[in-house]
Amino acid sequence: MTPIRTLIATSFLLGATAVAPAHAFSLLGDTITSSGSAVNAGNATIGAGVEFTGIINFLDFDFGATTLTISSNRDLSAWGGFGSNTFSGFDQPITSFSLFSNNGFSADFLTGFSFTANSITLDTNSGLVPGGNGSTAVFIINGVAPIPEPETYAMMLAGLGLVGFAARRRKLRASV
Numbered sequence: 001m002t003p004i005r006t007l008i009a010t011s012f013l014l015g016a017t018a019v020a021p022a023h024a025f026s027l028l029g030d031t032i033t034s035s036g037s038a039v040n041a042g043n044a045t046i047g048a049g050v051e052f053t054g055i056i057n058f059l060d061f062d063f064g065a066t067t068l069t070i071s072s073n074r075d076l077s078a079w080g081g082f083g084s085n086t087f088s089g090f091d092q093p094i095t096s097f098s099l100f101s102n103n104g105f106s107a108d109f110l111t112g113f114s115f116t117a118n119s120i121t122l123d124t125n126s127g128l129v130p131g132g133n134g135s136t137a138v139f140i141i142n143g144v145a146p147i148p149e150p151e152t153y154a155m156m157l158a159g160l161g162l163v164g165f166a167a168r169r170r171k172l173r174a175s176v
Helices: 003-018 150-175
Strands: 031-036 042-045 052-054 059-063 067-072 084-088 094-103 113-115 119-123 136-143
Touching: 094 113, 094 119
Parallel strands: none
Antiparallel strands: 031 042, 031 084, 052 059, 059 067, 067 136, 084 119, 094 136, 113 119
């Protein structure tokens, strides 16, 4: 193998191993804040199990990479509104928040949610009540993936330059 081909092959090998992987949207590792009257206030890091409990410890709020799972360990159907609560401080902007599955919660309770780019709010002031013991609802949270770092673009451009250089040399050799 000629020295130039060895250099090109080595560059491709190093480039393939050095390119940073593409990152998908994920909430894991975000430290978020809970404020309001419906859920215990405080901070929690997403990914460590149930992050927050609410309504006198009868509801669990467990955030995943792209989900929020709410579970009830008591029948709360006879209770009225509990106030409102906001989860805020997400590292990446939220673009959608939608119900994925529901097992036992009232439809009114599930419509009490809203979101902005950096927060999710639960409002039970209008008398929205959850369902019975063992109820579970899963919400899907989508957002914007982070922009690739400049090093990723630099590696891509260097690789394209090497491919162009190799093609030009091959074309010049063929014409000689």
